[in-house]
Structure formats: C-alpha cells, structure tokens
Amino acid sequence: xxxxxxxxxxxxxxxxxxxxxxxxxxxxxxxxxxxxxxxxxxxxxxxxxxxxxxxxxxxxxxxxxxxxxxxxxxxxxxxxxxxxxxxxxxxxxxxxxxxxxxxxxxxxxxxxxxxxxxxxxxxxxxxxxxxxxxxxxxxxxxxxxxxxxxxxxxxxxxxxxxxxxxxxxxxxxxxxxxxxxxxxxxxxxxxxxxxxxxxxxxxxxxxxxxxxxxxxxxxxxxxxxxxxxxxxxxxxxxxxxxxxxxxxxxxxxxxxxxxxxxxxxxxxxxxxxxxxxxxxxxxxxxxxxxxxxxxxxxxxxxxxxxxxxxxxxxxxxxxxxxxxxxxxxxxxxxxxxxxxxxxxxxxxxxxxxxxxxxxxxxxxxxxxxxxxxxxxxxxxxxxxxxxxxxxxxxxxxxxxxxxxxxxxxxxxxxxxxxxxxxxxxxx
Numbered sequence: 135x136x137x138x139x140x141x142x143x144x145x146x147x148x149x150x151x152x153x154x155x156x157x158x159x160x161x162x163x164x165x166x167x168x169x170x171x172x173x174x175x176x177x178x179x180x181x182x183x184x185x186x187x188x189x190x191x192x193x194x195x196x197x198x199x200x201x202x203x204x205x206x207x208x209x210x211x212x213x214x215x216x217x218x219x220x221x222x223x224x225x226x227x228x229x230x231x232x233x234x235x236x237x238x239x240x241x242x243x244x245x246x247x248x249x250x251x252x253x254x255x256x257x258x259x260x261x262x263x264x265x266x267x268x269x270x271x272x273x274x275x276x277x278x279x280x281x282x283x284x285x286x287x288x289x290x291x292x293x294x295x296x297x298x299x300x301x302x303x304x305x306x307x308x309x310x311x312x313x314x315x316x317x318x319x320x321x322x323x324x325x326x327x328x329x330x331x332x333x334x335x336x337x338x339x340x341x342x343x344x345x346x347x348x349x350x351x352x353x354x355x356x357x358x359x360x361x362x363x364x365x366x367x368x369x370x371x372x373x374x375x376x377x378x379x380x381x382x383x384x385x386x387x388x389x390x391x392x393x394x395x396x397x398x399x400x401x402x403x404x405x406x407x408x409x410x411x412x413x414x415x416x417x418x419x420x421x422x423x424x425x426x427x428x429x430x431x432x433x434x435x436x437x438x439x440x441x442x443x444x445x446x447x448x449x450x451x452x453x454x455x456x457x458x459x460x461x462x463x464x465x466x467x468x469x470x471x472x473x474x475x476x477x478x479x480x481x482x483x484x485x486x487x488x489x490x491x492x493x494x495x496x497x498x499x500x501x502x503x504x505x506x507x508x509x510x511x512x513x514x515x516x517x518x519x520x521x522x523x524x525x526x527x528x529x530x531x532x533x534x535x536x537x538x539x540x541x542x543x544x545x546x547x548x549x550x551x552x553x554x555x556x557x558x559x560x561x
Contacts, residue, residue: 138178138182138211138212138231138235139182139210139211139231139235140178140179141176141177141178141179141206141207141209141210141211141231142177142179142207142208143175143207144174144177144203144206144207144224144227145174145175146173146174146197146198146203146223147172147174147175147474148171148173148190148479148481148483149170149171149172149173149445149473149474150169150170150477150479150485151171151413151442151443151445151473151477152441152442152477153168153169153440154439154440154441154442157259157260157439157440159266159530160259160260160262160266163260163261163490163507163530164260164507164508165192166485166488167190167191167192167484168191168192168411168437169441169485170189170483170484170485171187171188171189171412171445171477172187172188172189172190172197172198173185173186173223173445173474174187174188174198174223174224174226174227175227176211176224176227176228176230176231177231178211178231180235183231183234184211184227184228184230184231184233184465185227185230185415185465186222186224186225186226186227186228186230186415186419187222187223187412187413187415188222188223188226188412188416189411189412190483191484192411193410194386194387194388194391194410195218195221195222195223195225196221197221198220198224199221202219202224206220206224211231211232211235215228215229215232215243215389216389217390218387218388218389222388222410222412225388226415226419226465229243229389229465230464231464232464233464233465234463238463239422239460239461239463239466240418240419240422240464241422241423241426241459244422244423245393246426246428248425248426248459249425249426249427249428250424250425251425251459252456252457252459253408253420253421253424253425253430253434254431254432254433254434254455255279255417255434255436255452255455255456256279256310256407256433256435257270257271257273257279257281257282257283258282258283258436258439258440259283259284259440260284260285261284261285261286261287261290262290263295263527263528264290264297264298265298267284267298267299268295268298268299268301268302270282270439271299271303272303273439274307274439275303275304277439277452278453278454278455279439279452280307280308281307281308281309281433281455282299282307282309282310283309283310283311283312283340283407283433283435284309284310284311284312285311285312285313285314286311286313286316286522287316287514287528288316288514288519288521288526289494289510289514289526289528290528291523291524291525291526292311292326292330293524294524296309296330296333297333299335300334300335303335305334306455307335308335308336308337309335310337310338310433311336311338311339311340313339313340313341313342313343315341315342315343315344315345315515316342316521316522317342317522318344318515318517319343319347319350320343320347320349320350320351320353320354322343322521323342323343323350324354324357324358326522327339327342327354327358327360328357328358330360336360337361338360338363338381338382339358339360340363340364340384340407341363341364341365342354342362345367345370346370348370348373348374348377348379349379351364351379351380352377352379355378355380355381361381361382361405362379362380362382363380363381363383363406363407363432364380364383365384366383366384366385366386366398366406371395371398375402375404381405382404382405382407382432383395383399383404383405383406384406385406385408385409386409387410389423392408392423393423393427396423396427400429404429405429406431406432407430407433407434408420408423408424408427408434408435409434409435409436411436411437412437412438413436413438413441413444414438414445414446414450414467415445415446416438417436417438417444417450417457418446418467419465420436421434421450421458421460422460422465425459433455434457438450443473445469445470445473446468446469446470447468447469447470448467448468487506488532489505489532489533489546490505490530490531490532490533491530491531491542491545491546492505492506492510492529493531494510494519494526494527494528495526496520496525496526497523497524497525497526499557500555500557501555501556502519502553502554502555502556503553503554503555503556504553505546505550509553510528510553513553518553533546
C-alpha cells in the first residue's frame with residue numbers, strides 16, 4: 135500500500151546565505167564555510183513537495199550524495215525516514231513530504247508520544263570579545279531567547295564577557311559555555327570553573343577539559359556546582375555514565391542516531407542538548423525531535439541567529455526562551471523559494487579562507503601573532519600560553535585594512551611559519 139507516495143524528483147540547490155554583520159566578522163575566523171547551504175527539494179508522484187537543508191561543509195552529513203539521490207528516487211518516501219545515510223538535507227525533506235502526505239506533523243512520525251509543545255532553544259555565538267558578546271545577548275533577549283551558548287577562549291577575558299552580558303540581560307538569562315577542552319586539565323579547570331560558579335548567569339560547562347579525561351571530569355564534579363557535559367560518544371558513554379563523570383550530553387546527527395542517543399540518555403536520566411547547525415528548516419526539525427524526546431531539556435543549538443535570513447516565509451515563534459513546535463503537516467513551516475535566486479551559488483561551492491593576523495595581548499604588554507585561528511587554537515591547547523587570565527584580548531588585523539601593507543605582509547609571512555612574539559608597552 136502506498137501511503138506517502140513515491141519520490142519522483144529530488145533537486146539540490148546550493149546557496150550562500152549571509153551571516154548577520156556582527157556574526158560575519160567573527161565567524162570569518164573559523165566557521166566562514168557555514169554560509170554555504172544545500173537546499174533539497176523532494177516531490178512525490180502525487181505532487182507533494184518537501185524541503186530540507188544542510189551545511190555543505192559542516193555537520194553530520196554535509197551535502198546529499200548522488201548515491202543517496204539514486205537510492206531514494208522512485209522509492210516510497212516513507213521507506214527512508216530512519217536512514218541517516220541519505221544525509222541531513224534529504225532526510226529532513228523526507229520527513230516534511232511524508233508528514234504532508236499523511237497530514238500529520240513530523241514529530242508524529244517519530245517514536246514516542248509528544249511530551250512538549252515548546253522546546254528550549256539557545257542563541258549561539260562563536261568566540262568574540264566581551265562587548266560584542268554583550269551586544270549579541272541584547273539582540274537575543276529582544277528576539278525571545280533566554281539562553282546563550284558561546285565559545286569561551288583563553289584569548290578573551292571570560293570574566294569580562296560574563297559581566298558585560300550580565301549587565302544588560304534579565305536575571306533568568308543563562309550562559310552555557312563550550313570550552314572545547316581549552317581548560318586543559320582538571321587542575322587548570324577547577325579554580326576557573328569555581329570562580330565562574332559565582333556568577334548567576336553561568337549554567338552549563340561543556341567540555342572544559344578533553345572529553346576522554348573521565349577521571350578529570352570525576353574530579354571536577356566534586357569541585358564545581360554547575361553541570362558538566364560532553365558530546366555523546368558510543369565508546370565513552372557507558373564508561374562515563376557508570377563513573378558518573380558528567381551530568382549530560384550533546385546529542386547530534388541524523389534522526390536515527392539522535393533517537394538512539396536520546397533513548398540511552400533517558401534510560402540513565404541524563405539531560406542533553408540537541409545540536410545540529412542550520413537555518414529555519416533545521417531548527418523546525420530539531421523542534422519536532424525535541425517534542426518527543428523526554429530529556430531534551432537543555433536549550434538546543436542550531437545557530438539560526440547567525441544568519442541574515444532563515445529561508446522561511448514566516449519565522450518560527452520564539453518566546454520566553456522556547457521555540458514553539460510547528461503543528462502543521464510535515465515540518466509545519468514553509469520554505470521561501472524566493473531565496474533560491476537571491477542566494478544561489480555557482481560552483482565551486484566553497485568560500486576562500488580570509489587572510490588576517492590574529493594578535494593576542496596580555497595586560498603585561500606581551501603579544502603573540504598568528505595567521506589562522508586553528509594555529510592559535512593549537513598553540514593554546516598545547517599549553518604554550520596562559521589559561522583564562524584576566525585582561526587578555528584578541529585583535530584581528532585584516533589584510534584589506536592594513537595601514538602598512540608591506541609590514542602586514544612581512545608579519546603574516548613570519549607568523550604563518552610559527553607564532554611571532556612581541557613585547558609592547560603595557561597600557
């Protein structure tokens with residue numbers, strides 16, 4: 135019996151969706167390729183159309199492969215709902231088209247009953263200076279958000295970041311912090327996290343030290359008050375849960391993988407973030423997942439706020455820190471087809487890495503210059519620089535803005551080989 139119809143056409147379109155101006159400046163240091171978005175259109179032989187999206191250079195699948203298109207075309211659309219191998223964009227589009235064909239919302243196609251009508255959603259930012267992060271927080275509150283996940287880094291003053299955000303946000307505004315292991319070890323992390331505990335806005339600490347260091351997480355759990363979280367991993371979850379080393383997890387990936395991870399989290403009473411980066415279609419699908427996952431209690435992350443357009447005709451409803459789960463058939467949102475001509479990208483579907491010099495300065499006047507954020511990241515992770523001191527700053531010197539192009543080019547050449555150390559007069 136044909137319930138949803140057979141897939142007649144699958145079209146893939148690549149768009150370059152601009153970031154907001156403030157996010158564009160700081161995303162350009164590491165995640166500039168997030169602006170490249172593949173949109174997938176699926177049409178059945180009954181004329182039902184569904185839409186999906188994925189980031190071409192990031193995420194659990196990247197783009198939709200030719201092989202996936204060939205496997206799905208001509209098949210019953212419902213046959214591939216739980217098949218993560220088809221990729222994010224095509225999978226989301228299939229949930230959209232099947233839900234429409236059956237006149238049910240996408241969450242009705244997922245295992246388990248609906249447990250919530252609104253799902254917690256976080257504003258997200260990459261690494262950025264305190265005043266910029268505070269400006270983002272101000273926009274977040276105005277947009278209906280009450281949770282903010284960001285990337286603390288030892289080349290910014292984390293205490294100043296929290297203090298500036300706290301000064302312009304309501305008391306219920308919370309900060310979740312993803313350190314990506316930048317606190318290095320339990321010994322380094324304990325005093326920093328203990329001080330962060332004293333701030334009312336701090337909420338959850340993700341990956342303060344390397345995620346494989348379960349003994350270190352056990353030490354930290356006895357010394358800090360906020361929850362500790364890491365990414366869910368097939369090998370470390372049983373050991374980490376048995377050792378009670380962390381309080382929760384980051385759950386991400388396709389629908390089948392998410393349901394698997396979420397079920398195990400629920401069995402062991404562990405809260406989690408849903409986290410898949412994308413725009414309006416991704417955020418809508420995340421809301422449908424969160425509607426049926428009992429322990430998706432932490433604010434989900436899609437980074438929707440980073441984009442200048444959500445690709446939807448009408449925006450999702452975000453109030454009091456929650457996104458309303460769309461109740462229409464399929465995803466319950468409408469893709470804005472006018473953006474295809476507006477943002478369509480021509481091959482090759484890539485964005486070159488911007489050229490810049492990154493200068494980290496400490497209050498003593500000590501400076502280190504780098505040419506890439508990855509180079510800076512690796513130097514700090516190696517333990518070659520101080521860990522989360524006060525008064526540290528990072529400046530970005532872009533090639534186009536250099537007052538002395540010859541001097542800029544010389545410093546760039548030297549720093550591209552190894553970090554360059556300078557000493558300037560302290561302010």
